[in-house]
Amino acid sequence: MLKRKRKETVLEQSIKWWNPGKTRQWQEDGIDLVIGERSGYYFYDMNGKKLMDVHLNGGTYNLGHRNPELIAALKEAMEYFDIGNHHFPAITRAQLAEDLARSTPENLRYSIFSSGGSEAVDVAVKCARYATKRKKVVSIINGYHGHSGIAVALGNERYSRPFLSEGSKEEFVHVPFNDLEAMEKALREEDVAAVVIETVPATYGFPLPEKGYLSDVKKLCEMYGTLYIADEVQTGLMRTGKLWGFEHYGIKPDILVTSKGFGGGIYPIAATVVSEEAGAWMNEDGFAHISTFGGSELGCIVAMKVLEISQREEVRQNVEFVARYLRTGLEEIKEKYPDFFTGIRQLGVVMGLEFNHPEGAKFVMRSLYKNGVWAIYSMLDPKVLQFKPGLLCDKSYCDELLSRCEESIREAARKVSYQYI
Numbered sequence: 001m002l003k004r005k006r007k008e009t010v011l012e013q014s015i016k017w018w019n020p021g022k023t024r025q026w027q028e029d030g031i032d033l034v035i036g037e038r039s040g041y042y043f044y045d046m047n048g049k050k051l052m053d054v055h056l057n058g059g060t061y062n063l064g065h066r067n068p069e070l071i072a073a074l075k076e077a078m079e080y081f082d083i084g085n086h087h088f089p090a091i092t093r094a095q096l097a098e099d100l101a102r103s104t105p106e107n108l109r110y111s112i113f114s115s116g117g118s119e120a121v122d123v124a125v126k127c128a129r130y131a132t133k134r135k136k137v138v139s140i141i142n143g144y145h146g147h148s149g150i151a152v153a154l155g156n157e158r159y160s161r162p163f164l165s166e167g168s169k170e171e172f173v174h175v176p177f178n179d180l181e182a183m184e185k186a187l188r189e190e191d192v193a194a195v196v197i198e199t200v201p202a203t204y205g206f207p208l209p210e211k212g213y214l215s216d217v218k219k220l221c222e223m224y225g226t227l228y229i230a231d232e233v234q235t236g237l238m239r240t241g242k243l244w245g246f247e248h249y250g251i252k253p254d255i256l257v258t259s260k261g262f263g264g265g266i267y268p269i270a271a272t273v274v275s276e277e278a279g280a281w282m283n284e285d286g287f288a289h290i291s292t293f294g295g296s297e298l299g300c301i302v303a304m305k306v307l308e309i310s311q312r313e314e315v316r317q318n319v320e321f322v323a324r325y326l327r328t329g330l331e332e333i334k335e336k337y338p339d340f341f342t343g344i345r346q347l348g349v350v351m352g353l354e355f356n357h358p359e360g361a362k363f364v365m366r367s368l369y370k371n372g373v374w375a376i377y378s379m380l381d382p383k384v385l386q387f388k389p390g391l392l393c394d395k396s397y398c399d400e401l402l403s404r405c406e407e408s409i410r411e412a413a414r415k416v417s418y419q420y421i
Helices: 007-018 020-028 068-077 091-102 117-132 157-163 180-187 213-224 245-249 297-310 313-336 360-370 395-419
Strands: 035-039 042-045 050-053 108-114 136-140 172-175 192-198 227-231 255-258 270-275 341-347 350-355 376-378 381-387
Touching (some): 050 395, 313 341, 360 376
Parallel strands (some): 192 227
Antiparallel strands (some): 042 050, 108 270
């Protein structure tokens, strides 16, 4: 059986047949990991090393690895459903679309399903271009919205340049986050189809929106005839303490994108939820966009259960507890190492830990890994550690996590200080 393979064999296969650069880079970074068994907020390396998961694959495992309720829903669905046929109405897609309409602001109506977040962002931009009859799109410098055709051009050039996918500056405009003046300058010619913003930009290191920034951007969009696309792939589904992160800022986007945790780590699915204006093309030509695996009926079943669990009052209250409890513990650790551990960026259980070294989060990541915790540095700001506990963590898990974090931050601080001697 596959699970009986030796770890060394998997690494060799990965270098030879899968992704040599990524596989070697992790080895160089000291992360000798091939994931084996997994359950809840833990997983095991193939050689048996147990790790607490506070990366969650970008929030994919909000509800834990192999969540029993999600597995039960999928098993039951497989008695009757398969992926379905994307051309025709389906019980599952119709119901999930209605559930999303009832779980989002009243101005959003139609749901267009995809198999992943990048595709869903592409769909969002296509809808905005249809509605406005404009092509230009504005996004944030060092933002991240995926790797597919349109989405990759919205993010950092690290991901677009190797594939000659940057797009022209007349088509894709990047402005600094929290810079309202730059945003207005980009919009004032009234030629922008959409502004795309991740409510808290994760790959950029979780900088938080300044007070009034997102609501003012939405007002500028309304003023200049531009649609606002909220990328909630990592900040949605109760991670911030509200179902959607933008709810904290009093805005109603014209288009919402959700993915990652939407499939519960069990079945890939994403959704682009649009206003009637942005979805009007479906009345003109409903075949204009096609996705064979978008809205797989099995995926819809899982997503409905994810949406239901995420909105339970006890889950909301638990997110509030975990966010508060971990913040208190992390602040105590920060007080012990103030020269190294310098800040905590937080909205609910969306958290970024700042360190006073340009690659401080890499040092912390390595120490955490050694001590049984998996968290990853922000790819576009390696002084910030992505720290993303799950929605269902309990107090004992948090206590264990804080203990391992303190030990790891102490070790990393010493290693960094030695570098300067």
